[in-house]
Amino acid sequence: MKQTVLRILFLCATLSLLLIGCTTAKTPAEPTTPTQQTTVTQATASTQVTTTTQATTPTQTTAPTETTTPTQATTPTETVAPTQPTTPTQVTNPTANPDDPLLQQYAINAARLDGVKTVAIDPGHQRKGNYTKEPIAPGETRCKAKVASGATGVSTGVDEYVLNLEVSLMLRQELLSRGYQVVMVRTSHDVDISNASRAIFCNNSGADIAIRIHGNSVDNSNVHGALTISTTDENPWVGVVTQESQRLSRLVVDHFCQVTGAKNRGVMISDEYPGSNWSKIPVTIVEMGFLSCPMEDEKMATDAYRQLMVQGIANGIDAYFQQMSDY
């Protein structure tokens, strides 16, 4: 009996110990495990969140910045954009101009407010002529080649389109230095602008007058001297402008010959030039000299004589506007 009681007691004690042991073993295990897990999880979680947040934040910040940068890059592209449509316009449209027409227009508007006169310069011809036809005047059925490549110096071999542009660029400088605003029909040889288109461009440019620069040529190598060309009194397309074109032509050729010493061949009148018939502003064609005359061709190739020609034309323009202000 005692043995039985002892066994029961022993078993009870063992069970109690086991129970306590299990409880004791579980108790430390429970807080440790979750604590560690929580810590790790939290650390990981916070690291992940932080990392994600940090990664996301700069990425997001960068993204708009990057979006802004292309937008900023687009702005100069937009500035270029008007120039790009201008290039094809130079080939096909009367409003063509190698210089930015829009900027020139702003400058002219500003100049007008200041009472500054604007001169349009048309350097005659271009590297490659365009021999398709255009009407010689608005509403006219008679046609002429759009634009020729021009004459060639009989002695120097200088092409007229080159002479015309080089003198025109010098004239632009001279007129600017005298306080005029200047617009150029072309500043490059590689354009395709018809004579009617040149006149329309000058009309739309806001210029007060147009000066068309040319070199002359005939079959006789002895013929030399300068002349200007204007429309006639009977010209049906230009109206009262013809009177002013004649006055401008007279003043320019007289001053030109006074300064250069060239033979004065006077003002030729004709209604056969589209560049004049399409004009809505006073216009003169300046035939500076004969490329078919060796002596004059060689003279016109020199910088010194070109300076004289430019001074003479500019003096004629001065006189033209001076007479207007005298009225």
Ligand SMILES: [Zn+2]
């Ligand atoms: Zn010519």
